[in-house]
Amino acid sequence: MRAFADLLDRLIYTRSRNAKLKLIADYLAATPDPDRGWAMAALTGNLDLPAIKPAMIRALIEERVDPVLFRMSRDYVGDSAETVALLWPAPKAAPEDAEPLTVAQVVDRLATLSRSDAPAALAGMLDRLDADERFALLKMATGALRIGVSARLAKTALAQAFVLDVEAVEEVWHGIAPPYAALFDWAEGRGSQPTAADVPVFRPFMLAHPLEDLRVSLDDYAAEWKWDGIRVQLVHVAGETRLYSRAGDDITGSFPEVARDFRVPGVLDGELMVKGEFQGGTLEDGGGAASFNALQQRLGRKIVSAKMLADYPAFVRLYDILFDGPEDLRELPWAARRPRLEDFAGALDPERFDISQIIDAPDFTTLEGIRAGARDAAIEGVMLKRRDSPYVTGRRVGLWYKWKRDPLTADCVMMYAQRGNGRRSSFYSDYTFGCWTEQGELLPVGKAYSGITDEELKMLDSFVRNHTLNRFGPVREVEKSLVLEIAFDSIHASKRHKSGVAMRFPRIARIRTDKPAAEADTIAGLQRLIS
Incomplete structure (x- = not known):
């Protein structure tokens, strides 16, 4: 030890x-x-x-x-x-x-x-x-290290230690059980390189860079919607199916109906979502997806009840194809992989699988207008994919871009603060904030810990220490006087929260020392933003 x-x-x-x-x-x-x-x-x-x-x-x-x-x-x-x-x-x-x-x-x-x-x-x-x-x-x-080391970084270190290709390590990682004897045998020359021929292993995802202020030609790039679910990889090899999350976690047991219905040999990339509450029929029109809030009811469950399967039926909106049977398609350009994906999807159940549709826009200016008008609960933004791009691991400049829709914002009042973890463990860095009811009551609507600089963290920590009203273990209730401008991707109705709303990806955009707490936003105002 x-x-x-x-x-x-x-x-x-x-x-x-x-x-x-x-x-x-x-x-x-x-x-x-x-x-x-x-x-x-x-x-x-x-x-x-x-x-x-x-x-x-x-x-x-x-x-x-x-x-x-x-x-x-x-x-x-x-x-x-x-x-x-x-x-x-x-x-x-x-x-x-x-x-x-x-x-x-x-x-x-x-x-x-x-x-x-x-x-x-x-x-x-x-x-x-x-x-x-x-x-x-x-x-x-x-199992809670929290030491600033991602799984990818650890695998990269292993590859560097033994002069291996990190992509080759990633390729077989999930097919080898700890303590990875076969991997170290290969690394030190005692054994052959493990292969994924007969094991449904995880392949690293291709990722996108933020578009920011760049403008691209739609002659070179295809545009499709960026859906708000969780990115998954579907693998069927040697009669076995597995679903992997973006982090490479095996989530097959949480979505048994998806695994059951994916029985064609191959590897696909897509977005896992659940059907909209009031949507019926097939998914062929490209709609029918519920918000991420609905998907959360299914995430992390090791045992999925029949009622959960019926109330929140999962499906996958397909983005790309990596393998068609044993054939590796990753070196092909996107423009060649897309028709292969369409052919492959034709053999799948349309109730469980559909394809993310290409956005019909003649130029970038038209696309800007289409994106600006998108506020569907299941749409997170737009993806731009270079038509000649192979499917490569990680983020490669110039190949794929993600163009998220502009965030929503609300002025909220800090209510509680809690110490952080790791290097932030000495600071009150996790903040619960609320908005006003029509009766003048302040109710929590979210919690955020990101979006601030180190100097702003010190300022907020000082505010918490100097304006504490009550202490509840590691949590402090503070004087309801500081307004935080909160940015968030979307907001949804929630029966689990007293306020009745839940924010998606809240983060601190600004500290509003200029604004009185009484002028912060209302719950009713947030409810009008629900998609």
Whole structure:
């Protein structure tokens, strides 16, 4: 655990991407199997230790220190794992012949425990470790590293450590289980390169750059709607179907009806959505999609009830084709892949799959007008795809552009603030804000933590500390006097919120110190913006 704890400690305090890559690469090159494989699983979010839960960890620490002290310390530190690691009693002297705990020993032990046996086993491990190692153990066990390392960055570091092609690593990553023995055998020359011939593996998505102020010719670019669902990849190989999210997570179990109906060998790229509440029939007209708020009812569910399947039927609006059977089409230009996609989609159930239609616009000026008039709940903007572009991983300048519709804005009043995580754990950086009812009551309408500079963060943190009315654990209620201009992509009716509305992607656009709180927007005004 010592080497893994040192790695996490250094990653937390390193901002440079290249420096993080070197830290991970050096660790992987120096660490034996299977420790480095389990470390990669932790860094990429693929380590699952179901017996370890945050509530269990809280119970363990509250048996050893005053519960009030723990809660106050957690409020100050801003991270439960760090708080427990620091407060846990000093380790007992280990026998001279005791071997240090390894990452593999921790995973092997915790992965096989029942929930009744897990507390004693975890406590025994924590008793043997110092504070840094306890922090690493708890972060790994709960699957919440939050150290500024994405799964893609960790895989890039692995590729750099062993001089591999990162795209080749991504190609087979989801077909190999932790601790990735076959991958490291290939990396160090002991085995052949794993292939995706008979496994429905994930291929990295092609992504788009923001259009910003650029104007392009529609002779060179095709325009289609950017739909507001979640990007998915559909893979059917050797009789097996899987659905992958943009992050490469396997979400097949959450959408069984989509997997059931995708039975033609190939790999497609599309947008997963649910049908509109009052829409019936097929999806062939290009409409029929509900807002993202409806899709959220399905996301993250491991068990999907019959009622959920009936109330929120999922479908996929297809964007592109990567494989037609065993044939790899990614090197073909978009203009050649598009008819192949249309032919492929013809063999699929139109109730479950349709194609994102091309926008009929003779020139960019006409397209601007069409985009400006789009306020459909399921439309997020416009995609512009270069007609001669191959399907390549990541963002390549000049190939695909995303042109999001202009955000909506509302002036809201800050109501509550909570400490952030990571480097923001010392600041009140997460803000709940509200708008007025007709009766003059302020109700929460959203929460945001992005959109502000470091200087603005310090200003808001100072406001929270100097205008606190009440404290509720890590949350502070503040004086209702500061107005924040909130930008958001869309707004939807919500039965789960007292205000009756829910914002999509809220972020702070401006701090309105010039505006009295009484002049902030109303709930009724927000309701008129519902698509």
